[in-house]
Amino acid sequence: MRNEYLYKVEDNASACTWSEKTQLEKGDSVTKGYTSELWDFTCINATQNDFQDLRGIWAQWDDEAKQLFYQNYGDLPYLLDIKVDKHLFRAMVQFWNPAYSCFTFREVDLVPTLEEYTTLLRCPKIQDNKAYVRPTNLHSFMNKLVMIIGMSEQWAAARVQQKGEGTCIPWASLRDLILAHPDMKRRVDVLTLSIYGLVIFPKALGHIDEAVTDLFDRLGKQNTPVPTILSETFRSLGARRRAGEGRFIGCAQLLLVWFHSHFWKVDKVHCRVFFKDYSSLKEAVATPRRDDITEERWIEIL
Structure with a gap:
C-alpha cells in the first residue's frame, strides 16, 4: 500500500512538472498580447430554491429506499444539507477570470476538474468515458416526462x-407524485430528477426545466453528467462576470465543497487518506464552518 501511495505521489509530481514545463515553452491559449486582469466588482445573485420539502421526503425514506438511490445516483442527497455561504460565494465570483475560465487567487489559478466533480458525486453507475451529448432527435418534453x-x-x-x-x-407537481407513487423505483427517479432540476441546474426557481429531463434520460444509459455540470458552471460564472450582475445558474453547493477541498488543514498531518467508501459530500455536511465572515473579509483572505 505504501508503494502504491508513493507511485501516485510521483505521478502527481511528474504531471505538475510537465504542466509547468509546457506552460513555459508554449505559453497560454489566450490571444497574443492579451493581459489577464480580473474584471470590476460583480453583483451576483446566489438565490437558491427551498429544499425543505426535498429534505423532508428524504428523511421519511427507509434505509432500503436510500440504498437504492445511492446505488443508482450516488451522493446527490447530501447536497440538500450543504449550506451556501453567500458571503464566500459572492467573494469567490470576484476572482473568476473569464479569459482563462478559472479562479485566479493572487498567483494561483484553480478550476474544478472532471475528476474532482466525479469524485464528489460518487455515482457508481457513471462511466467516465460516456459524456452526455444532447441528441438531435429529441422526444417531446411530454413524452420524456x-x-x-x-x-x-x-x-x-x-x-x-x-x-x-x-x-x-412545477416542483410541487413532482413532490406530490413522489409522496403518492406506489413504485419505489419511480419515486427514486423522480426525486433524482427534482434534485438535478432544483439544486444542480436551478434555471427556473421552483421548476424543473425541460433540458434536465434530456440529461436525466441519458443517466440511465450510464452517461456522466459531470461535463455538462462544469460547462454550465463556467458559462454562468463567465456570463455574470461580463455582465457585472445576474443570478448564478449552477450548483453553488458543489462549487463551495470543491473550494473547501483545496483549503483544508489538519494539524500535524501531511496528507489525507481516503477509503473506498469515503464521501466528500457527506464529510462536507458534517464539517462545521463559520458563516459570520463578511464578503469584504473573504475578498481580503482570498
Whole structure:
C-alpha cells in the first residue's frame, strides 16, 4: 500500500512538472498580447430554491429506499444539507477570470476538474468515458416526462408550463407524485430528477426545466453528467462576470465543497487518506464552518 501511495505521489509530481514545463515553452491559449486582469466588482445573485420539502421526503425514506438511490445516483442527497455561504460565494465570483475560465487567487489559478466533480458525486453507475451529448432527435418534453415518471400524457399535459423561453414542470407537481407513487423505483427517479432540476441546474426557481429531463434520460444509459455540470458552471460564472450582475445558474453547493477541498488543514498531518467508501459530500455536511465572515473579509483572505 505504501508503494502504491508513493507511485501516485510521483505521478502527481511528474504531471505538475510537465504542466509547468509546457506552460513555459508554449505559453497560454489566450490571444497574443492579451493581459489577464480580473474584471470590476460583480453583483451576483446566489438565490437558491427551498429544499425543505426535498429534505423532508428524504428523511421519511427507509434505509432500503436510500440504498437504492445511492446505488443508482450516488451522493446527490447530501447536497440538500450543504449550506451556501453567500458571503464566500459572492467573494469567490470576484476572482473568476473569464479569459482563462478559472479562479485566479493572487498567483494561483484553480478550476474544478472532471475528476474532482466525479469524485464528489460518487455515482457508481457513471462511466467516465460516456459524456452526455444532447441528441438531435429529441422526444417531446411530454413524452420524456411520461417515460420518467410513469404517468399518463394527460397527467403531464395538465402540469407542464411555459416559463420564460423554456418549458418546465412545477416542483410541487413532482413532490406530490413522489409522496403518492406506489413504485419505489419511480419515486427514486423522480426525486433524482427534482434534485438535478432544483439544486444542480436551478434555471427556473421552483421548476424543473425541460433540458434536465434530456440529461436525466441519458443517466440511465450510464452517461456522466459531470461535463455538462462544469460547462454550465463556467458559462454562468463567465456570463455574470461580463455582465457585472445576474443570478448564478449552477450548483453553488458543489462549487463551495470543491473550494473547501483545496483549503483544508489538519494539524500535524501531511496528507489525507481516503477509503473506498469515503464521501466528500457527506464529510462536507458534517464539517462545521463559520458563516459570520463578511464578503469584504473573504475578498481580503482570498
